[in-house]
Amino acid sequence: MEAAESKTLNFIEQIIEEDLASQKNGDLICTRFPPEPNGYLHIGHAKSICLNFGLGQKYHGKTNLRFDDTNPSKEEDKYVKAIVEDVKWLGFNWDGDIKYTSDYFNQLYQWAIEFIKKGLAYVDDQKSEEISLQRGTPQKPGIMSPFRSRTIEENLELFERMYKGEFPDGSRVLRAKADMSSPNMQLRDPVMYRIMHSTHHRTGDLWCIYPMYDFAHGQSDYIEGITHSICTLEFENHRPLYNWYLDKIADSKKVRPQQIEFARLNLSYTVMSKRKLLQLVEEGNVSGWDDPRMPTISGLRRRGYTPESIRNFSERIGVAKRDNIIDVGLLEFSLREHLNKIAPRVMAVLDPVKLIITNYPKDKTEFIELENNPEDLSSGTRELPFGREIYIEREDFLEDPPKKFFRLGPQREVRLKGAYIIKCEDFKKDSEGKIAEVYCSYDPETKSGTGISRKVKGTLHWVSAPQAIDAEIRIYDRLFSVEDTAADKDIDFKELINPNSLQIINHCKLEPSLASAKPEDKFQFQRMGYFCVDKDSTKEKLVFNRTVPLKDGWNKTNIIANV
Ligand code: ATP
Ligand code: MG
Secondary structure (H helix, E strand, O other): OHHHHHHOOOHHHHHHHHHHHHOEEEEOOEEEEOOOOOOOOEHHHHHHHHHHHHHHHHOOOEEEEEEOOOOOOOOOHHHHHHHHHHHHHOOOOOOOOOEEHHHHHHHHHHHHHHHHHOOOEEEEOOOHHHHHHHOOOOOOOOOOOOOOOOOHHHHHHHHHHHHHOOOOOOOOEEEEOOOOOOOOHHHOOOEEEEEOOOOEOOOEOOOOEEEOHHHHHHHHHHHHOOOEEEEEHHHHHHHHHHHHHHHHHOOOOOOOOEEEEEOOEEEOOOOOOHHHHHHHHHOOOOOOOOOOOOOEHHHHHHHOOOHHHHHHHHHHHOOOOOOEEEOHHHHHHHHHHHHHHHOOEEOEEOOEEEEEEOOOOOOOOEEEEEEOOOOOHHHOEEEEEEOOEEEEEHHHEOOOOOOOOOOEOOOOEEEEOOOOEEEEEEEEEOOOOOEEEEEEEEEHHHOOOOOOOOOOOOEEOOEEOOOOEEEEEEEEOOOEOOOOOOOOOOOOHHHHEOOOOEEEEEEEEEOHHHHHOOOOOEEEEOOOEEEEEOOOOOOOOEEEEEEEOOOOOOOOOOEEEEO
16 A cells, blocks of 8 residues: 555655655645746746645645745846736645745845855955856866955955945855865855845845855745755756755754755747747747747736646646656647536637528527537536528538538538538639638428437538627647757757747637627637637627647657657
């Protein structure tokens, strides 16, 4: 029993369960999600959110939301707001107040002074280029800075003057006196503080020196009593430094956080770095961070994704130790699975052609009752008007159809969904040779549910013409043309953009029940896919996004490449 259960645990859960068993931190489990407010969150962050908050829930622990705001030149309050909104939308609640690394600036500064007093830090007057040249290579030990042997008093005085704003940006840094010959480059006297005269989104102009990520992160974890500090693999070689700093400050009676790395999520046909996403936004390749083609949480939301589908996807892909690329089809599979359960079925004709039922009375309108969702009988039924003039999908009629075409063609019969069997008697073309109107007769004896039932090969969706409402529909394709946008390092990712990722169709015809649909409402347009009302939609002009087509494009190979 025990063994069977532990088999299904991922490696992080295993670590946590071992720690609980050995009572390393008693019964405490505390994780955190630490975004930098320098852009919008993407689906990779969603993975990290689901993982961290999921572990907090599973082990009855706590999860903090902490903004890692140590670089005021790139960070903004608007990003804080967007991130908070995204985490909430995904369905997670953080413990207590939102935390900020900037809450700890004072404590970090005090620790830096202690480091100096213990001879563990020094002010280096060199420029960052010189410092990185002296760092050496993993094979070659670094060269010690000429300022490394400064006295404690001199360091204290210079650091205070840095703090007071006496020196320009980049003129000095505070460095840890660690190990210039360590095989781990991170330990070669890393920078702890830099000078940056830049207004911070929370602390304003109070500070002009800011701690580096490495000097701030572990300490913030420690201050908050984080037990398991989960981050992505690129921080693996920072772990010795994370521990080096903690060794110097941690009180053995307090919880000591443990850094654990997992593989970041990469998705096919997209890019997943905030820097690149920002570039797409700034250079106008997309309409904004929430463009429905973006892999951002706000983009996915606008496209019609549900939080449940993203959480299920995150659960499905699991936690890996090696980098890989996940097929975006798996994300779409999770979405379809959820939308199939919850999305009301409606009829919408994207490329309409008029169909006239010649033997149907001119002034008659009848009402057809249709199920809202066969997957959810509690969703009830609705009534749709039906009459002599309707719209059908242009591709559902062929002048000269092949044998296997089970839709409409001259002298062929089909059923209109929920209504009657009709037979095509004739059609008319316009001056360009396009089909302008299709003429049919209907058999009044064949009404769905009540009339006689005859076998016909196809069932078409339709919308009654006089009551139809017009809509704009936006159809999206992949934003990039290749699966692995990072495969060729020599190609700029922007050259891989799919030039046809957005197609706008106007004058689509929708059933009248959609007149009251609101942004983010989701529907299955029968036979056409899942669609969601866009935020650009107004009373005067309805706008829908196609969320996903109906067909499952997931080919069961969910990892397409190990990289
Ligand atoms: P990016 O590299 O995409 O710009 P980042 O890592 O700089 O993102 P942060 O705001 O620092 O962004 O990330 C917050 C948290 O989300 C970190 O713990 C980070 O490890 C995690 N994270 C970022 N990208 C991914 C990803 N693709 N998959 C899983 N977790 C991720
Ligand atoms: Mg980062």
